Amino acid sequence: MKRILLAYTLSALCLLPVFAGGGEGSLPISYVNPFIGTTNFGTTNPGAVCPNGMMSVVPFNVMGSEDNKYDKDARWWSTPYEFHNCFFTGYSHVNLSGVGCPELGSLLLMPTTGELSVDYKEYGSRYKDEQASPGYYSNFLTRYNVKTEVSATPRTGVSRFTFPAGQSHVLLNLGEGLTNETGAFLKQVSDTEFEGMKLLGTFCYNPQAIFPIYFVMRVNKQPVSSGYWKKQRPMTGVEAEWDPDNGHYKLYTRYRKEIAGDDIGAFLTFNTTEGEQIEVQMGVSFVSIENARLNLDTEQSGKNFSQVLADARMRWNEDLSRILVEGGTEEQKTVFYTALYHTLIHPNILQDVNGQYPAMESNEILITNGDRYTVFSLWDTYRNVHQLLTLVYPERQLQMVRSMLDMYREHGWLPKWELYGRETLTMEGDPSIPVIVDTWLKGLRDFDIDLAYEAMYKSATLPGTENLLRPDNDDYMSLGYVPLREQYDNSVSHALEYYIADYSLSLLAEALGKKEDARFFYNRSLGYKHYYSKEFGTFRPILPDGQFYSPFNPRQGENFEPNPGFHEGCAWNYSFYVPHDVKGLARLMGGQKPFIEKLQRVFDDGLYDPANEPDIAYAHLFSYFKGEEWRTQKETQRLLQKYFKNAPDGIPGNDDTGTMSTWAIFNMIGFYPDCPGDPYYTLTTPVFDKVVIRLDPDTWGSDKLVIETKRPSAESLYIREMELGGKKLSRYRISHEELIKGGTLRFILR
Amino acid sequence: MKRILLAYTLSALCLLPVFAGGGEGSLPISYVNPFIGTTNFGTTNPGAVCPNGMMSVVPFNVMGSEDNKYDKDARWWSTPYEFHNCFFTGYSHVNLSGVGCPELGSLLLMPTTGELSVDYKEYGSRYKDEQASPGYYSNFLTRYNVKTEVSATPRTGVSRFTFPAGQSHVLLNLGEGLTNETGAFLKQVSDTEFEGMKLLGTFCYNPQAIFPIYFVMRVNKQPVSSGYWKKQRPMTGVEAEWDPDNGHYKLYTRYRKEIAGDDIGAFLTFNTTEGEQIEVQMGVSFVSIENARLNLDTEQSGKNFSQVLADARMRWNEDLSRILVEGGTEEQKTVFYTALYHTLIHPNILQDVNGQYPAMESNEILITNGDRYTVFSLWDTYRNVHQLLTLVYPERQLQMVRSMLDMYREHGWLPKWELYGRETLTMEGDPSIPVIVDTWLKGLRDFDIDLAYEAMYKSATLPGTENLLRPDNDDYMSLGYVPLREQYDNSVSHALEYYIADYSLSLLAEALGKKEDARFFYNRSLGYKHYYSKEFGTFRPILPDGQFYSPFNPRQGENFEPNPGFHEGCAWNYSFYVPHDVKGLARLMGGQKPFIEKLQRVFDDGLYDPANEPDIAYAHLFSYFKGEEWRTQKETQRLLQKYFKNAPDGIPGNDDTGTMSTWAIFNMIGFYPDCPGDPYYTLTTPVFDKVVIRLDPDTWGSDKLVIETKRPSAESLYIREMELGGKKLSRYRISHEELIKGGTLRFILR
Known part of the structure; x- marks a missing residue:
């Protein structure tokens, strides 16, 4: 694997102060390598974030596979990303950078293709072609042939998935994450919008440091099918015989009202053409679902992925x-x-x-x-x-x-x-x-x-x-x-x-x-x-x-x-x-x-x-x-x-x-x-x-x-x-x- | 144990048509023995319900103890109550009568005393002095010396617990129930009111027959403390060492916003005097929390336990x-x-x-x-x-x-x-x-x-x-x-x-x-x-x-x-x-x-x-x-x-x-x-x-x-x-x- 420090052409940023130092005309932003600190327990990450932003969108690669060197559930682990890991299970939304206790890093958004699987131990993928710069991260999922890109506004994230032809999926996993706290609810508001809450907390094992994150997720294409999943609790005896979903991830294909549980998620399935791009927006709030929607409507109103990215880069360059x-x-x-x-x-x-x-x-x-x-x-x-x-x-x-x-x-x-x-x-x-x-x-x-x-x-x-x-x-x-x-x-x-x-x-x-x-x-x-x-x-x-x-x-x-x-x-x-x-x-x-x-x-x-x-x-x-x-x-x-x-x-x-x-x-x-x-x-x-x-x-x-x-x-x-x-x-x-x-x-x- | 078919004096019901048959002047309602059918797989129950009412409040005695002859998790079991069982773990709200598949029977409300325990395997109690008549059920919890009584309106339930002196608790368990479906959310609205949703369904193992029940629960006394609980998922290794709540029921003593999960509940703790009665109202709806509150406000407005009971009995006697x-x-x-x-x-x-x-x-x-x-x-x-x-x-x-x-x-x-x-x-x-x-x-x-x-x-x-x-x-x-x-x-x-x-x-x-x-x-x-x-x-x-x-x-x-x-x-x-x-x-x-x-x-x-x-x-x-x-x-x-x-x-x-x-x-x-x-x-x-x-x-x-x-x-x-x-x-x-x-x-x- 080779990570590329993205030397982004800033054609859209001509209004920015140009960095005069060094005589090469490079902007400060071009000197940021978000991969610094992503191993050796630096606990930084290469995800997309704005300066002092609430939202960050981070490649989550610390669970689900023995191929990963550092697994969040196998040891003390406090970061959603490790440079030497290889198994990607989605983008986590709202993360901590450079801390020593596991927290946040939830709302895991994953694109897949082919037959639908909602088990993160199955649906993860290796990746290549990592690129990162302030406000931007991208990789290529080798298992699915999907290019993924993410960017962020201060309170919202956006992902752009470039799919191959065929059946493609977008998964939102609320059961896993870096936080040790569990529990979420989720509601499908329309064919293209979900809202919900995920419980976070127990930071540094303080059992009462609990808080909710609210979210609204939107896709820009009508899915051909969608629904929820929830891991069923294990049953025993006769009950287990009668319930084929016993202990497994059950798909809720018709139910559309609120779902709640420890390990739930949402899936959207699309028929995609070769190279078709689907954008997924995620607005969050620590106040309410309504505010998450308001944040999304306000900060991404009328903007596509490229525009969100340009804004994020402008913010960074100004600050740096x-x-x-x-x-x-x-x-x-x-x-x-x-x-x-x-x-x-x-x-x-x-x-x-x-x-x-x-x-x-x-x-x-x-x-x-x-x-x-x-x-x-x-x-x-x-x-x-x-x-x-x-x-x-x-x-x-x-x-x-x-x-x-x-x-x-x-x-x-x-x-x-x-x-x-x-x-x-x-x-x-x-x-x-x-x-x-x-x-x-x-x-x-x-x-x-x-x-x-x-x-x-x-x-x-x-x-x-x-x-x-x-x-x-x-x-x-x-x-x-x-x-x-x-x-x-x-x-x-x-x-x-x-x-x-x-x-x-x-x-x-x-x-x-x-x-x-x-x-x-x-x-x-x-x-x-x-x-x-x-x-x-x-x-x-x-x-x-x-x-x-x-x-x-x-x-x-x-x-x-x-x-x-x-x-x-x-x-x-x-x-x-x-x-x-x-x-x-x-x-x-x-x-x-x-x-x-x-x-x-x-x-x-x-x-x-x-x-x-x-x-x-x-x-x-x-x-x-x-x-x-x-x-x-x-x-x-x-x-x-x-x-x-x-x-x-x-x-x-x-x-x-x-x-x-x-x-x-x-x-x-x-x-x-x-x-x-x-x-x-x-x-x-x-x-x-x-x-x-x-x-x-x-x-x-x-x-x-x-x-x-x-x-x-x-x-x-x-x-x-x-x-x-x-x-x-x-x-x-x-x-x-x-x-x-x-x-x-x-x-x-x- | 001796169950008493309650010959209730209907002093408040003088307006009712008096039953002329048999010459003894007994009302039809006095001939109802709700214990009939509560064993031999009759799958009826002795709980409180109104004619064709949405709400029923039923003593739940089919889980948590090996002393129970019939345990809901040990066999095919379709009723919240069995006459020959002995271990009471609360009142289930909204139940089915006389069916052959497990469903509903959730929102388990339990009074306890002494040290707080939220594990149903621990907090259950044996009981005596069961009494039942249309719209009424009562027993006496021998472990806690608590007399419990329940009644119902068409869409709401009410429980009256007579406590001894000391520290007393009211528990609402959303993790268990007769339904095989799990998942709930819960929010403490005020010191004396909780609202939430519990997922129900999978009736007769139809995996897509899923629906939510919404509820509002109110107590008529200010608790000295209150909060939630949630069973934590089991961890392994270092994580397990660091988290004392690992795999256990954790108490959420300060958090008051929404909580969600597979196995959650609410507790309220009171200082009670000898014989002090606390009433707990439960309104439900299959539409929304707002409607659950409206149902409660409408049907129990200004009514205490005795008035609710009198109404329920009047409805039954009229119908019978x-x-x-x-x-x-x-x-x-x-x-x-x-x-x-x-x-x-x-x-x-x-x-x-x-x-x-x-x-x-x-x-x-x-x-x-x-x-x-x-x-x-x-x-x-x-x-x-x-x-x-x-x-x-x-x-x-x-x-x-x-x-x-x-x-x-x-x-x-x-x-x-x-x-x-x-x-x-x-x-x-x-x-x-x-x-x-x-x-x-x-x-x-x-x-x-x-x-x-x-x-x-x-x-x-x-x-x-x-x-x-x-x-x-x-x-x-x-x-x-x-x-x-x-x-x-x-x-x-x-x-x-x-x-x-x-x-x-x-x-x-x-x-x-x-x-x-x-x-x-x-x-x-x-x-x-x-x-x-x-x-x-x-x-x-x-x-x-x-x-x-x-x-x-x-x-x-x-x-x-x-x-x-x-x-x-x-x-x-x-x-x-x-x-x-x-x-x-x-x-x-x-x-x-x-x-x-x-x-x-x-x-x-x-x-x-x-x-x-x-x-x-x-x-x-x-x-x-x-x-x-x-x-x-x-x-x-x-x-x-x-x-x-x-x-x-x-x-x-x-x-x-x-x-x-x-x-x-x-x-x-x-x-x-x-x-x-x-x-x-x-x-x-x-x-x-x-x-x-x-x-x-x-x-x-x-x-x-x-x-x-x-x-x-x-x-x-x-x-x-x-x-x-x-x-x-x-x-x-x-x-x-x-x-x-x-x-x-x-x-x-x-």
């Missing part, structure tokens, strides 16, 4: 063009723009075209003013994604903060890991605080900061039993840390997140003139020191009696095995994660020299995990110390080169809704926001010769930020000199305000 | 009082009124209070003018039920015929075994023809007889491939009989039904002046002679080459084992079933004497099956022959006494929506319509001294029909003399018109 790069290799540009593409998938809009959305943890339907965002993987994205959005897409970041505050209004809590109106409580900490504080301190302030402060103060101070976000707040508040009360309670990880959140909160309190609060939370943020074990030189869990946990192995947890006190990692992955008090941590560790040596050892001894969040800003910590900045430059360039590639395995692990991609973006353009909540960046060596970030003048008072790099040779790695706004710069950490006001950041390498 | 009997034993009165009660359950209304109903084999919703009836088990009921309705409930019979004609308008075919808008095609023949002809010939003529004739002519003459009702019409029309083309194709049974239908059609053609048609169908109705085997003296299947089927055993099929040519019976059960040409059959069998001797042998040698329809009019055939009428009188009395009792096994087999019960009714009052379609009755010995049938004067020109019997002693069995309208009567077969005009039929026994 906010950062224009020159220099660098074709590979680097592809890594860069694909990373930007991945970063713009989530959070995505939740509201329908009429503004309705399902309120947070509620049965109410509300109407939003502006976009309502969902899919907040905040334990990941608070580290860098929102900082990138603040700088480059401030209108979206501001609206995301407003969405977070609306969640507080509706639910009483800021989000932790919000998914389609459900608080899934995945991972730990209080990550909304640094996101909102960072946004405010950088100057995006058109939201109710008093309400935000109230919300933050609530989770920071309420007792644990009443505290959804900080369930171990009793210990934390009374002891200054969280002791290990259960073998695998991730207590150290929890506390480290609280320290960072409290530090952010202290910055905001200070900015709001709440001196006492500021001091209180700042002091609390230094409680990390409790965990430092001189014996091991790392953080170490503390037992309820105040003693360190023993026996202790700081490398335990390296390979995702359970580890007392630490979540998804070993003590080394966490022991430098005090970004708000790096100097204090260094003192604790014996001063600059031991700190630097130990930190370097983390990289040299393979104790650095590039695939998970706690240590991803380790490389930047060197730059806190005069004379050690070269190590930041060396490590960020080394990590970029080693882990970020124009290849399916070109992301080191779960992209985490763009967090890994954003790590690459910032480090490729020369600065990184290493302390969430604190409006500062650490500077490092860019890979491009010139980067132009198109700024929103109303927000930043300037229409661009330029990063220029003079590179004596292709191997030049280290920064020799820097200028900001034409003035020499000798510090390697600068504030957001300095950067914006400087306007041009110039690196001269050596 | 159309026949008043005097004399006879208490047992005989109980058998009689219970039989009348059973006969008035089906066909039942299908339309909602706004007149809407699902059109026949269609997705359309239509509005009926007058009642739209459903549940036409016509292979059974064409024999006597519709004749009883014509005489005593002519307004209903007329409306049933109109419903049948509307089905023809909607679907193109008169019904065969219609069930909630589906033609299930159960059993054989063309049974609408004798029903409609019988009705017309007796004088109920306010329907479109030309359309009816068109419909009958269609099924009687269309080729088999186009003929839904007579699939073997090609053979039948060309040969005059149906040869055996498959081992168990029931070919003789099919043909015998066609002969009877054709005879009826010939009578109608004659009445309509269509002489040629009349002669044609009459001649065809005599084709039964092909099947007569002199060798065996019975009917015998014929092979396609014209030879009789060999080897042949006329007793094969006695015990419901498959039998070539005959459906549910042996050759003996069918060989006298030519009611339209008894004398011709007698000639074929060698004349009166051999005929009578052979017929008597059927009874004497145990070749008569009292539990299935083909031979149930055998006893009346004696009366076609002068001097042999005493045999009819003897056998009908003997069969009544042997098979119809005031006991749970007091019906000889499936009641067949009242057919067996109607057999008892007619024979107990002294006449029987032994030739469907032919407006004649055979007279036999009544068991009562006086029977007053209150006639509709507008229909019959008289307000009553009186049957008086002088009985020299209690043992008097045979008829010595008869008078009709004061004139001596010497014939034992009289026409319907003679009977009505006579006004009083007097028997003097010896």
Whole structure:
């Protein structure tokens, strides 16, 4: 099999800003390779989606055949697509990109030919000629000789199937999908339209994080026959003898009213001529079937497949063009723009075209003013994604903060890991605080900061039993840390997140003139020191009696095995994660020299995990110390080169809704926001010769930020000199305000 | 366990006609024992229902425990209740009475206490103190100390649960039920109201006979908690480890939007005080949830349990009082009124209070003018039920015929075994023809007889491939009989039904002046002679080459084992079933004497099956022959006494929506319509001294029909003399018109 990165001719897009960099006239969109991250557990996918769109249409290839290397039901599996799999069972509608738990990925739409089969273990097909570009995916089903193509609007999908002559089918499978939740209903509204609901949820095995997706599906040709199917429950004895459908998929050939069940679907059969194209539209909503229809009618009204695709590509190119790069290799540009593409998938809009959305943890339907965002993987994205959005897409970041505050209004809590109106409580900490504080301190302030402060103060101070976000707040508040009360309670990880959140909160309190609060939370943020074990030189869990946990192995947890006190990692992955008090941590560790040596050892001894969040800003910590900045430059360039590639395995692990991609973006353009909540960046060596970030003048008072790099040779790695706004710069950490006001950041390498 | 036949004090019913018979002042309703027929495969049930009501609320005791003797999943089982079972798992809403295939019996409502369990294998309870009377059933759940009571309006049910102090629950199980069809959706509309849909169908294993039931359930107390449950599909491997609900019933404690699946339910938990009563209302519709709510709002508006019950009892007493009997034993009165009660359950209304109903084999919703009836088990009921309705409930019979004609308008075919808008095609023949002809010939003529004739002519003459009702019409029309083309194709049974239908059609053609048609169908109705085997003296299947089927055993099929040519019976059960040409059959069998001797042998040698329809009019055939009428009188009395009792096994087999019960009714009052379609009755010995049938004067020109019997002693069995309208009567077969005009039929026994 050969996947083609589609170099789409953009004849219809002449109005778009043309990418001037590199002299080749290519558009940013042409540098996106949606196959990057589709193996190596990157969990991205090559499906069609619009920027921050609700809808994505993704080739689903993770079930139904032993020929697949990765089967969703045979292992822990969190993505609808795997590059090395080969058995296609349809297009899933509405999917997550770059997450670590299975969810969504349902409404499976499959074209077949010949005799009708509705069993996905039978009807799947191998494929070839995969092509993907933003807003487009295509393949060719070798079993059926059907070319399939998909595209999307923000809330709807469209598939175009090119059939051979004969009997052809379109199947909609509601029984399977990536989600572990089952149950759906379906109704045939007319010969060419079906509507229904599929239950989703149980994300990261939170059994109550349940929500429905509503849909309307339409085909543009009258079928010769159609109906439903449902897997029948197995019977025994006499009953089984009498019922030929017992345990099988039964076809409902005459019944047309609502059908419901765990494993149901719809089929449409057509007589097709050679090369005949049938288009299938899918509108969705998280509010109602009526809204799904309204979304479909609004966004695809009068548009055929080609027009929908042209629109999607225009949206992407506009968004990607906010950062224009020159220099660098074709590979680097592809890594860069694909990373930007991945970063713009989530959070995505939740509201329908009429503004309705399902309120947070509620049965109410509300109407939003502006976009309502969902899919907040905040334990990941608070580290860098929102900082990138603040700088480059401030209108979206501001609206995301407003969405977070609306969640507080509706639910009483800021989000932790919000998914389609459900608080899934995945991972730990209080990550909304640094996101909102960072946004405010950088100057995006058109939201109710008093309400935000109230919300933050609530989770920071309420007792644990009443505290959804900080369930171990009793210990934390009374002891200054969280002791290990259960073998695998991730207590150290929890506390480290609280320290960072409290530090952010202290910055905001200070900015709001709440001196006492500021001091209180700042002091609390230094409680990390409790965990430092001189014996091991790392953080170490503390037992309820105040003693360190023993026996202790700081490398335990390296390979995702359970580890007392630490979540998804070993003590080394966490022991430098005090970004708000790096100097204090260094003192604790014996001063600059031991700190630097130990930190370097983390990289040299393979104790650095590039695939998970706690240590991803380790490389930047060197730059806190005069004379050690070269190590930041060396490590960020080394990590970029080693882990970020124009290849399916070109992301080191779960992209985490763009967090890994954003790590690459910032480090490729020369600065990184290493302390969430604190409006500062650490500077490092860019890979491009010139980067132009198109700024929103109303927000930043300037229409661009330029990063220029003079590179004596292709191997030049280290920064020799820097200028900001034409003035020499000798510090390697600068504030957001300095950067914006400087306007041009110039690196001269050596 | 002791079941009590509830002698309900009818203080609220003083306006009702008081039953004058027997001198004890008891109302007819007080003679109904709903436990009759609830074992011995009578398949009746003791649940609460109104006459011809859509709703019935039935104690469901056929699943979930090995303590039950009859389990719905362990064998062929067609009724929600069995007298000898002991494990109660709730009340099923909308049920069939007296049928032989499992269907309906869903929306299972169960009260429990203590810790919440939603697994029916766990939450069921033994019970005691069963009580039942028309419109009422009650028991006491010994495990929970909960008294349960149910009643019904025509389209809604109500349950009253008397709880002990503590935590109490109301469960609605949509995953189980008598139907073999699965799938439901459910939505909590408010703290006290749920709505949803359950899929029903696959009646008698017709896989396409599928229809939905919609419902709205309301409780009259605010629960302290509520939610859904759904059985999770079993997972394997890592997934199974991560999901604690894997393969179990998961509780959905916060989700409140639609849920759907194969095995779902709703729970409501209450804090109850000792003796606290909670009422649960259930409205249903076969059109929509909105109509289910409308039905509930209309029929139970402002009414509590007691008022609903009083209404139901009033309806029953009014209907049962159309026949008043005097004399006879208490047992005989109980058998009689219970039989009348059973006969008035089906066909039942299908339309909602706004007149809407699902059109026949269609997705359309239509509005009926007058009642739209459903549940036409016509292979059974064409024999006597519709004749009883014509005489005593002519307004209903007329409306049933109109419903049948509307089905023809909607679907193109008169019904065969219609069930909630589906033609299930159960059993054989063309049974609408004798029903409609019988009705017309007796004088109920306010329907479109030309359309009816068109419909009958269609099924009687269309080729088999186009003929839904007579699939073997090609053979039948060309040969005059149906040869055996498959081992168990029931070919003789099919043909015998066609002969009877054709005879009826010939009578109608004659009445309509269509002489040629009349002669044609009459001649065809005599084709039964092909099947007569002199060798065996019975009917015998014929092979396609014209030879009789060999080897042949006329007793094969006695015990419901498959039998070539005959459906549910042996050759003996069918060989006298030519009611339209008894004398011709007698000639074929060698004349009166051999005929009578052979017929008597059927009874004497145990070749008569009292539990299935083909031979149930055998006893009346004696009366076609002068001097042999005493045999009819003897056998009908003997069969009544042997098979119809005031006991749970007091019906000889499936009641067949009242057919067996109607057999008892007619024979107990002294006449029987032994030739469907032919407006004649055979007279036999009544068991009562006086029977007053209150006639509709507008229909019959008289307000009553009186049957008086002088009985020299209690043992008097045979008829010595008869008078009709004061004139001596010497014939034992009289026409319907003679009977009505006579006004009083007097028997003097010896």
